[in-house]
Amino acid sequence: MSAARGLLDTVIAGAEQNKAKKVKKVYAVLGELRFLPEEELKEHFETMAKGTIAEGAELVIEPKKAGFKCPNCGESGELPSDEMRLKIFTCPKCGSGIDIVSGKECFVRAVEMSD
Numbered sequence: 245m246s247a248a249r250g251l252l253d254t255v256i257a258g259a260e261q262n263k264a265k266k267v268k269k270v271y272a273v274l275g276e277l278r279f280l281p282e283e284e285l286k287e288h289f290e291t292m293a294k295g296t297i298a299e300g301a302e303l304v305i306e307p308k309k310a311g312f313k314c315p316n317c318g319e320s321g322e323l324p325s326d327e328m329r330l331k332i333f334t335c336p337k338c339g340s341g342i343d344i345v346s347g348k349e350c351f352v353r354a355v356e357m358s359d
Contacts, residue, residue: 247280247350248288252298254352259297264357267298271354275308277347282307310347316340323347 251272259267274285282305289303310323314335323333323344335342 247274247278248285248292250350251285251303251352252289252292252296255298255301255355256296258352258355259357262357262359264297264359266358267301267355268358269302269304269356270298270352271304271306273306273308273349273351273353275310275347275349277310277344278350280350306353308346308349311345312342313345314338314340314342320345 251270255267255270270289272285274280274282285305286303293299293301311321312323312333312335313320314337317335317338317340319335319337321336324336333342333344334340
């Protein structure tokens with residue numbers, strides 16, 4: 245629920261700053277390492293938005309793949325899905341531990357408003 249609250253707070257602050265009367269649509273980026281189902285995030289957002297300027301706004305989720313970079317050999321890319329399920333984060337090239345560089349995101353990319 246905290247992810248939905250963070251998105252909603254950002255949306256409301258932006259709408260108020262732009263003197264909008266209504267939020268119509270919210271585009272959010274959600275990293276797959278958040279392990280948060282899109283439908284669950286949408287439901288929480290919808291519930292929390294009731295009674296606010298964002299009530300009834302459509303939440304459009306843009307998934308973000310998990311990316312890595314190996315500090316040992318420099319290999320980089322997307323984490324394979326099977327590794328994500330097992331939570332084994334090693335370099336596919338050299339087997340070293342890797343740095344996660346994307347996939348943990350949860351932020352508002354754009355908002356459609358009316359004034």
